[in-house]
Amino acid sequence: MANSKYEYVKSFEVEDEIMLPNIIIVRVDGRDFRRFSEVHEFEKPNDKKALELLNECAKAVLEQFPDIIFSYGFSDEYRVDWLTDKMLCSKIHSLIVSFFTSVYVTKWKALFPQKDLRYAPSLRSRVICCASVEVLQAYLVWRQYECHLNNQYDTCLWKLIQSGKSQKEAEEILKGSQKQDRNELLYQCFNINYKKDIPEIFRQGTCTLKTEVEDIVKYKDDGCPVKRLRRKVITVHSENIASRRFWNDQLCLPNELGPFTEDLNKTMPEYLKSFQYESKLMPCTWIVIRIDGCHFHRFSEVHEFEKPNDAQALNLMNSCAAGVLEEFRDIVFAYGVSDEYSFVLKKESQLYRRHASEIVSAVVSFFSSMYAMKWNEFFPHKEMKYPPYFDGRAVCYPSCEILLDYLAWRQVDCHINNQYNTCFWMLVKSGKSKSAAQQYLKGNVVHCFVLNATVDSNPLNLDYFPFISGDDNVAYSQGTQAQEKNELLDQLSGTIDYYNKLPLMFRQGSSVYWDKVISFLLSLPTTKSIT
Numbered sequence: 001m002a003n004s005k006y007e008y009v010k011s012f013e014v015e016d017e018i019m020l021p022n023i024i025i026v027r028v029d030g031r032d033f034r035r036f037s038e039v040h041e042f043e044k045p046n047d048k049k050a051l052e053l054l055n056e057c058a059k060a061v062l063e064q065f066p067d068i069i070f071s072y073g074f075s076d077e078y079r080v081d082w083l084t085d086k087m088l089c090s091k092i093h094s095l096i097v098s099f100f101t102s103v104y105v106t107k108w109k110a111l112f113p114q115k116d117l118r119y120a121p122s123l124r125s126r127v128i129c130c131a132s133v134e135v136l137q138a139y140l141v142w143r144q145y146e147c148h149l150n151n152q153y154d155t156c157l158w159k160l161i162q163s164g165k166s167q168k169e170a171e172e173i174l175k176g177s178q179k180q181d182r183n184e185l186l187y188q189c190f191n192i193n194y195k196k197d198i199p200e201i202f203r204q205g206t207c208t209l210k211t212e213v214e215d216i217v218k219y220k221d222d223g224c225p226v227k228r229l230r231r232k233v234i235t236v237h238s239e240n241i242a243s244r245r246f247w248n249d250q251l252c253l254p255n256e257l258g259p260f261t262e263d264l265n266k267t268m269p270e271y272l273k274s275f276q277y278e279s280k281l282m283p284c285t286w287i288v289i290r291i292d293g294c295h296f297h298r299f300s301e302v303h304e305f306e307k308p309n310d311a312q313a314l315n316l317m318n319s320c321a322a323g324v325l326e327e328f329r330d331i332v333f334a335y336g337v338s339d340e341y342s343f344v345l346k347k348e349s350q351l352y353r354r355h356a357s358e359i360v361s362a363v364v365s366f367f368s369s370m371y372a373m374k375w376n377e378f379f380p381h382k383e384m385k386y387p388p389y390f391d392g393r394a395v396c397y398p399s400c401e402i403l404l405d406y407l408a409w410r411q412v413d414c415h416i417n418n419q420y421n422t423c424f425w426m427l428v429k430s431g432k433s434k435s436a437a438q439q440y441l442k443g444n445v446v447h448c449f450v451l452n453a454t455v456d457s458n459p460l461n462l463d464y465f466p467f468i469s470g471d472d473n474v475a476y477s478q479g480t481q482a483q484e485k486n487e488l489l490d491q492l493s494g495t496i497d498y499y500n501k502l503p504l505m506f507r508q509g510s511s512v513y514w515d516k517v518i519s520f521l522l523s524l525p526t527t528k529s530i531t
């Protein structure tokens with residue numbers, strides 16, 4: 001698409017590519033799942049259905065992303081994945097956490113038919129780059145050891161509480177206890193043999209991996225079956241997932257990730273933390289989190305969104321963005337168009353100590369969760385055919401002026417794309433084929449530059465944007481080709497000034513911010529199309 005004078009803001013986007021060859025682990029874990037599990041009355045210490053739901057999500061992730069080979073999860077913490085493509089770090093983990101969350105929400109009813117999802121669950125993710133398969137093995141030892149320790153402790157704690165002790169008393173009893181003591185306690189006081197009586201899904205966590213199965217695709221005339229190998233995702237449990245025996249016995253694991261050559265029993269958390277990919281965002285800069293729908297071209301086709309703009313789809317995006325502002329109070333402004341949204345954090349924000357992956361993943365996961373949850377509200381007569389997901393990235397802008405140029409850049413893009421798309425679909429409606437319409441616009445308007453779009457107003461009325469002044473206004477100085485497009489639309493529609501009569505939300509995108517008066521009364525963020 002066309003360029004604008006604001007394109008320079010792209011140079012602030014830092015590429016965070018992961019070095020290859022590396023085994024990439026994306027670790028996903030629930031945001032405040034303690035509260036989530038209390039509100040939804042999960043059984044203590046483990047809720048089998050809740051774990052099964054997480055396992056379903058992991059399975060869906062493996063089915064969705066062909067490069068992901070394996071996952072391991074316990075409690076609300078997931079997952080070991082491996083991707084080969086050269087990919088941006090932020091892109092990998094945001095896509096996975098977004099998809100994971102979306103599946104969690106869409107599958108909720110199947111696992112909990114009697115329970116309503118009371119609020120949008122969300123997760124965080126981060127990347128750990130394993131330099132070798134030995135590092136991956138050490139990682140697995142560590143995670144499964146944590147699973148064992150946590151589960152054994154929680155089993156004791158909840159047995160004591162169920163037997164009448166207060167939480168404090170139970171914690172006091174368990175203080176300083178060793179593994180062996182806890183096994184004894186379970187056996188002596190509750191007649192529980194930890195290894196025999198506690199299901200393996202709780203004790204060992206769950207592995208999800210790809211394997212090959214033979215399918216009969218058809219039968220020949222002589223009745224002989226025609227077979228084909230197909231990749232299938234399976235769920236398995238194992239006492240020691242980092243052992244040679246378990247690992248090397250799986251078909252795909254040694255092939256795709258490499259075999260384990262020795263058994264390893266030591267856990268080395270500090271060593272493993274050194275592989276964690278941790279990028280901190282520059283202090284005293286405006287952080288913008290931009291999320292973008294993944295393959296929304298297809299998603300909007302499958303769900304028959306109106307072309308070129310579907311007001312309900314955009315309203316849904318806006319409503320999710322408002323939800324994000326309510327959830328993350330450090331976000332002071334958001335601007336959205338089509339399948340993307342940009343969230344601006346206040347300059348001095350210390351959210352997640354400014355760790356990029358945590359902020360990006362929390363925002364993108366929460367947004368995805370809201371999108372899946374609110375779908376029925378906006379499309380009561382349309383079934384969501386598959387879970388949508390988004391990628392996210394964080395960019396820092398050092399000054400108010402550059403931040404404004406960033407917003408102007410996105411808004412110019414909105415204007416250019418929308419004008420183009422409106423012409424395109426109008427031409428198609430008038431009887432031209434899609435390729436003829438494309439060709440027509442190529443010849444006429446591909447060089448349409450909108451050069452002077454400026455945000456010269458104060459639509460926000462926020463203390464964080466003291467630099468913008470004036471009334472609610474975004475002014476465009478349009479190039480002559482833009483004028484030609486408007487004339488084309490007038491001609492095709494038979495309406496004077498057709499384009500400018502289209503809803504503001506289509507032409508100029510939407511902004512979300514805290515309205516002081518409204519927030520005082522209702523505590524709700526406001527959505528508005530900037531005019």
Ligand code: GTP
Pocket residue numbers: 292293294295296297298300301305306307308309310311313314338339
């Ligand atoms: P990636 O972001 O690279 O995964 O591709 P994408 O398919 O999501 O395309 P992109 O983000 O570049 O553009 C968003 C796409 O979403 C548009 O090209 C449209 O096809 C679709 N889209 C977004 N909003 C609407 C809408 O209101 N109506 C319709 N019909 N389509 C929309």
Ligand code: MG
Pocket residue numbers: 292293294295296297339
């Ligand atoms: Mg997209």
